[in-house]
Amino acid sequence: MSSVAFIVIAILTLAAALAAATLPKLIHAALCFALSFVGVAAFYFLLGAEFVGLVQIFVYVGAVAVLIVFTILLTRHDVEKDHGFNWSGVAVTLAVFAGLIWAVLKSGNLAPTAAPVAPLTVKQIGELLMTDYVWPLQCVGVLLTAALIGALVLVLEEKR
């Protein structure tokens, strides 16, 4: 059951990602990108990481995809130019892929008989965030607040 689901989700996610990279219209690419985010969220659900999956939908589909789409909206280009094939993209992709492969091969703990880990509940994650990881959490909070205020300041400058 779960291996069938894995294959179906993998095909959908990869197809969406491929479409996002190749479709000529920017807006179609952005929507396919959002679809591949949903596929990744489905993977998290399949692995029992419910919280991560939900946050994936929340942040990536609900916020990042909307942000991309809104950016396209506000900077609308009606002319669809053919930019030609982008070889630098291929180089970057290959580099990232090679790095990942290297990291996967280097990590020894890939035995298929690894002991199953009990899935973390949302409550446990919350408790960990509020005890062991409270300082990283606070730092992220300060960073995001600074980004928010920065965005407001930029808008105010423009208005004056």
Place this chain on the structure above:
Amino acid sequence: MRGFIDQIFVNAKQQILSLVAGAPDWLGQIVSSLLNITALLVVFLTLFALASVWERKILARIQNRLGPNRVGPFGLLQPAADGIKMLIKEDIVPARADKVVHFLAPILIAATAVLALGVIPYGRNMTPFAIDGGILFFFAVGSTTEVSVFMAGWGSNNKFSMLGAMRAIAQMVSYELPLIITVLPVVMVVGSLTPDAIVAAQGGYSFGVLPHWFVFTPWGAVAFILFFVSGLVESNRTPFDVPEGESEIVAGHMTEYSGFKYATFFLAEYFGMFAVSGMAITLFLGGWHAPLPFLEFVPSYAWFFAKLGVLIFVFIWIRGTLPRIRVDQVMNFAWKFMLPMAFACVIAAALWHYQGRRWAGALWSLGWLVLVYMALTRFLDAGRKFAPRTYRYAE
């Protein structure tokens, strides 16, 4: 007997499931999910039909008219007539529209609206899709509505559609913050993201009459109002229906939709309304709990749907009463009033908790909320000049 009627739907489902008891595990799971989805769709499609005629009736009464009363008894068959009309209408797709995106938008918006309905507890043991982070799931699914609204606006390739979609996304993104932050106090007080646990925490009565619903605490009352207003915005209802303001931009992102596709948007709006009301009931109005102890003989799901009916009535009542708010006013209201008040609710809930969850806590949190409200209303109006509006080009 009481328990039998209360659990009749749960037992019926168990009976059907026992028919496939010998089958492999995955078949049982699929049958169980299909049963849940079928029940959900049947109930809410019926409710959609009823609510649409009910809305027209109430609006007619508010405007001193009679409303639909020709089709069937009291006009109750009006939705059937509307449905047939919608089905046989010509489906017009603009020649320059983005066909695929234009086609997918109504499907996607209806699908996400149905998904959000899945995690709400409709009665004792009656949550169709009981997951650990149910509250999170509800808002995660709700946040994807913006993408479908955008698809509708973009795919139509029409100025009005595009403007409507931009307004819709802007106001939905803005009001998502107060919507989610007003949920925080409830989650904090209960200590769980599971809707069933939140409903269970609101069981019981003080002095035998006052139910332990969160709406009866000061922070709960304020959070409920904020949540409801944000819900009005998220479902694009009057007075926050600027995205489809027909006096300015025809019908917003739905301008280029006709026939059944338009009906699908209408359906999604109603489903969104049901979902937000259902979540408000779960979070603040005690879920399926009875309002008084001696009324507990009424089945739990009856209470849920009674409360849903009341909230839907309030939605319609507001629509019949209030005029549309201007676009900039909507945004200002979200960021300058709703958001600070929502944060104040979080602190008020903390005060309530640390003062012992009783009268002292209620007084402290009430005092804090009044203080914040006074400060906000005082300082937001400071320096604002109220003068007749000057028109530059429209004189």
